Amino acid sequence: MPLTLTDLLTRQLEPQGAATALVYQDACVSYSELDNESRRVARGLAQLGIGEGDRVALWLPNVPAWLACFFACARLGAIVVAVNTRFRSGEIADIVGRSAAKALVFWPDFRDIDFAGVLSEVQPDALHALHTLIAYDESPAEIARPAIIGRPVVRYRDLTSLPALDNDNARAGAGCIIFTTSGTTRAPKFVLHDQASITRHARDMAKAFAFDAADAAILLTVPLCGVLGFCNATAALAAGRPLIMLPTFNAHAAVKAIRAHRITHLSAVSDIVAKLLAAAPEAIPFPSLRMVIGARSGQAAPAQARGLMLMGVYGMSEVQAMISLHKLTDAPEQRELGGGKLIAPEARVRARNPSTGEILAHGTSGELEFLVPSAMAGYFGDAAATDAVLTSDGYLKSGDLGYTTADNAFIFQSRIGDVLRLAGFLVNPLEIEAVLDTHPALRASQVVGIDGPHGTRAVAFVIAEPDVTFDAAEIAAYCARRIAKFKVPEHVIVIDAFPITPSANGNKVQKAKLRELAHAMLTADGRAATTIVSGAP
Numbered sequence: 001m002p003l004t005l006t007d008l009l010t011r012q013l014e015p016q017g018a019a020t021a022l023v024y025q026d027a028c029v030s031y032s033e034l035d036n037e038s039r040r041v042a043r044g045l046a047q048l049g050i051g052e053g054d055r056v057a058l059w060l061p062n063v064p065a066w067l068a069c070f071f072a073c074a075r076l077g078a079i080v081v082a083v084n085t086r087f088r089s090g091e092i093a094d095i096v097g098r099s100a101a102k103a104l105v106f107w108p109d110f111r112d113i114d115f116a117g118v119l120s121e122v123q124p125d126a127l128h129a130l131h132t133l134i135a136y137d138e139s140p141a142e143i144a145r146p147a148i149i150g151r152p153v154v155r156y157r158d159l160t161s162l163p164a165l166d167n168d169n170a171r172a173g174a175g176c177i178i179f180t181t182s183g184t185t186r187a188p189k190f191v192l193h194d195q196a197s198i199t200r201h202a203r204d205m206a207k208a209f210a211f212d213a214a215d216a217a218i219l220l221t222v223p224l225c226g227v228l229g230f231c232n233a234t235a236a237l238a239a240g241r242p243l244i245m246l247p248t249f250n251a252h253a254a255v256k257a258i259r260a261h262r263i264t265h266l267s268a269v270s271d272i273v274a275k276l277l278a279a280a281p282e283a284i285p286f287p288s289l290r291m292v293i294g295a296r297s298g299q300a301a302p303a304q305a306r307g308l309m310l311m312g313v314y315g316m317s318e319v320q321a322m323i324s325l326h327k328l329t330d331a332p333e334q335r336e337l338g339g340g341k342l343i344a345p346e347a348r349v350r351a352r353n354p355s356t357g358e359i360l361a362h363g364t365s366g367e368l369e370f371l372v373p374s375a376m377a378g379y380f381g382d383a384a385a386t387d388a389v390l391t392s393d394g395y396l397k398s399g400d401l402g403y404t405t406a407d408n409a410f411i412f413q414s415r416i417g418d419v420l421r422l423a424g425f426l427v428n429p430l431e432i433e434a435v436l437d438t439h440p441a442l443r444a445s446q447v448v449g450i451d452g453p454h455g456t457r458a459v460a461f462v463i464a465e466p467d468v469t470f471d472a473a474e475i476a477a478y479c480a481r482r483i484a485k486f487k488v489p490e491h492v493i494v495i496d497a498f499p500i501t502p503s504a505n506g507n508k509v510q511k512a513k514l515r516e517l518a519h520a521m522l523t524a525d526g527r528a529a530t531t532i533v534s535g536a537p
Contacts, residue, residue, distance in 0.1 A: 093122045135153050200373050267293040338412030368410060399416050401414050458488070
């Protein structure tokens with residue numbers, strides 16, 4: 001079993017070094033070429049002063065250079081800081097500054113976004129440890145890059161022209177990557193994983209999800225800066241199968257890639273499935289696809305009618321992604337649920353009553369806790385936060401509501417903070433949202449709870465279909481016919497767009513801000529029947 005990231009990559013060289021590891025822009029990169037580029041970049045980083053324990057921020061889309069830099073840092077014993085390309089100056093200042101990254105790799109002109117301009121907006125002293133910027137580009141021209149915020153800019157292609165580095169400082173217990181949590185109410189925490197947790201989980205995923213099938217081909221549709229995209233990539237490399245990379249998701253490019261490379265697996269977040277099916281009108285558009293990893297409520301059955309087998313999974317930065325799996329033979333309604341059986345043989349899960357501390361019986365909802373080999377090493381630079389999230393016997397508290405079906409299987413329901421207590425019952429807001437989303441006049445909904453003298457009230461924020469009017473009482477009656485009366489929202493507020501936090505795995509709605517907005521718009525004793533408040537900001 002590979003214990004370091006160098007092991008994970010180089011173990012593919014003997015049997016199939018000439019085999020395709022990556023496909024990007026119709027060009028194939030073999031395992032040998034990926035290994036060689038990573039060792040050249042490692043020498044370049046070492047010459048820039050990057051060594052064991054140092055941080056290197058990757059602010060790149062899905063390109064082979066991302067993975068080459070990752071393996072280069074692992075060889076040096078350095079730590080990659082994964083940065084979302086959608087982040088802007090405030091987020092860059094916080095993440096690159098707090099992580100004390102010494103170098104940042106970026107694509108100055110990607111998608112015509114002025115990344116250099118974004119960097120120039122950052123106060124230089126916020127990036128106190130940063131001494132080098134590394135510019136990646138795909139232009140054939142030799143472009144000289146001026147200094148930005150007083151830091152020299154080195155060309156990535158110059159690093160790749162150096163002799164390959166043979167020295168290997170990779171260690172199983174060495175930190176190798178930091179993911180930022182996508183918290184919506186506070187600064188993100190830095191989730192640090194070591195090389196052993198990454199390589200072990202990559203092997204487990206390759207086997208459990210059949211990435212190691214002789215004809216498997218994996219399409220990377222989600223960003224490498226998040227755990228879902230990253231885990232797809234490491235599992236494909238551990239399996240020795242080709243990873244087809246799109247810089248960012250584009251439905252028409254994805255359709256072309258699925259057909260050209262006979263893709264068998266891809267991950268889907270947000271509306272990726274809907275966009276793929278809209279771009280391919282055939283009854284069964286993708287016969288090669290065996291599994292779509294990720295599902296939304298109500299999505300699996302209609303997708304299966306068109307030949308797509310959607311698989312609900314579970315993940316979080318602290319335990320990586322795809323740690324569980326349903327059976328392909330399960331009914332669509334079961335497969336689309338988050339959770340399933342944990343893929344690591346020794347992994348365990350339990351649910352705890354967050355109020356009493358009691359470990360709950362199977363089928364009873366509580367906070368999910370995980371004991372898995374894919375768990376993080378800790379929160380980088382925050383020992384207190386690490387201690388707070390771990391139990392005395394080593395389980396990791398997820399902050400998620402769910403229930404177990406066995407000692408190694410579970411169903412995820414929602415974030416603990418989003419659960420509503422209505423009329424004395426715990427209610428998952430997703431249950432109410434699923435009903436609202438089926439109303440023909442509504443495009444999307446989010447449900448939150450606000451407290452008042454008579455207990456918690458459910459408030460629905462909705463985005464209406466264009467040029468559609470609807471009656472408040474009719475919305476209430478529509479819900480009441482489908483869910484218990486105590487779950488029917490007391491207020492429905494029309495909003496143009498939900499406040500969001502950008503995330504590598506799709507935008508996340510800031511429910512805390514919706515709760516603040518509901519409090520601001522509704523009086524504390526407002527207990528009238530469902531109302532429509534138009535023109536919400």
